[in-house]
């Protein structure tokens with residue numbers, strides 16, 4: 345029942361997202377490109393955060409999401425460089441390589457908890473980065489990385505000089521691709537939430553021993569969560585590689601990706617579908633606002649916002665909304 | 677047939693040995709209690725039987741099937757339920773959800789979930805009244821009832837119960853033990869480990885005494901009640 349209502353809402357959101365680039369053009373004309381860029385940032389952050397949250401629902405707080413992202417990006421980049429197959433084949437390949445990595449990492453970390461799990465996942469990502477760097481540079485480009493052909497053509501405005509990056513952004517197809525991936529990830533998350541997987545996930549998270557004596561095969565569910573969580577992130581990596589136009593160990597296997605994957609759901613509210621999305625919208629907007637206001641050094645402001653939000657809203661935006669609603673009910 | 681046969685069971689936390697060659701048996705349909713002081717190894721014993729501790733030696737046979745190598749998730753499929761020490765409920769889930777979680781992952785239990793739930797509610801009507809309430813808001817006695825109910829939802833033929841009297845007022849302890857007796861009379865074999873020696877000897881048919889990880893005594897429950905050593909050590913008479 346609740347699932348059906350959520351899916352209807354989601355369908356409405358899909359329609360809105362589809363027309364959003366046109367609406368932006370209508371309202372902001374040329375400036376709409378920068379809004380489109382903000383939207384792409386928010387969407388990709390939301391995909392990352394929601395995927396991370398799916399894994400966190402089983403109590404596995406991963407520091408390896410940059411690895412899934414990087415695996416997706418690199419497998420696409422290598423495929424495109426080495427073969428003549430359709431560019432689109434890169435996306436399923438990215439999903440596949442992220443999933444294989446997730447299965448590998450997930451099965452070696454099954455017995456690890458807390459800080460040990462965190463360290464193992466972080467080291468895994470770093471090792472993968474080092475391996476990519478050491479691969480023959482004819483294959484993976486070494487420290488310099490590889491260029492990646494774009495999925496969509498840049499759109500220049502006749503007679504104007506502008507950077508390629510902006511011309512690419514003007515091509516709304518990228519935004520639509522991100523939006524599609526986000527919608528798919530939300531559907532995945534909602535299906536998990538409304539199925540018996542959600543009990544199993546939260547049982548494993550809150551008390552693995554009890555889950556075991558209830559008959560929950562924890563290993564299986566934890567691996568499943570790894571698979572489901574890594575898939576969208578792998579595809580995201582591939583799309584990003586096409587849009588940015590290159591991959592390199594430092595840029596693609598960036599610890600920042602891992603940090604954002606974890607900070608965003610915490611900011612929005614853990615273990616829900618809505619929380620990570622609100623978190624992504626919030627953080628992307630705050631970042632954009634700070635960058636425009638302070639330009640240099642805006643990251644300091646960003647850090648302060650994060651610290652304050654963790655101090656004063658430990659349960660994230662969702663927690664804040666919940667307590668507001670409760671206060672409202674009690675005042676009636 | 678024997679519901680449970682434990683032979684020379686030793687259990688370890690890392691290198692530290694906590695159980696030393698523990699052996700005991702439970703006939704099908706029996707109500708057996710294992711009494712012992714705090715730290716005697718009661719919880720470790722139950723966890724070793726239900727598969728939560730794998731660092732162990734010795735054999736465990738349940739209903740004729742050897743289970744010491746199986747994982748906890750497999751052992752519960754062999755009809756062995758475990759009510760953990762300290763209830764361990766899912767506090768953010770409702771009473772009903774906690775109960776359902778007991779049957780959700782076991783096909784044989786899920787098929788009969790509605791029936792079992794009705795049985796649990798007949799046993800503990802207070803749970804039915806509080807069906808929609810979060811488990812975290814229940815009183816201690818209600819939580820224990822819910823923990824037992826959740827284990828019953830797994831459709832056990834043998835129920836391992838870990839110190840249900842913990843933190844309960846004597847009157848509530850009595851109610852809970854009475855419920856265990858009813859469950860037993862309806863055909864479920866029960867192994868109850870307890871520090872509350874008086875109440876559990878009154879409820880059970882037979883008893884074992886666990887001291888420092890070893891079984892030091894076994895007898896009819898009623899005769900242990902009159903055993904001077906037991907009276908001096910556990911009953912403070």
Ligand SMILES: Nc1ncnc2c1ncn2[C@@H]1O[C@H](COP(=O)(O)OP(=O)(O)O)[C@@H](O)[C@H]1O
Pocket residue numbers: 689692694712713714715716717718719720721
């Ligand atoms: N996780 C653990 N790690 C190390 N030692 C433990 C652990 N759990 C229990 N012990 C030790 O094992 C012994 C038996 O504990 P336990 O089985 O909990 O006893 P009981 O349930 O009878 O109170 C105690 O000495 C306790 O300190």
Ligand SMILES: [Mg+2]
Pocket residue numbers: 718719720761839
């Ligand atoms: Mg104990």
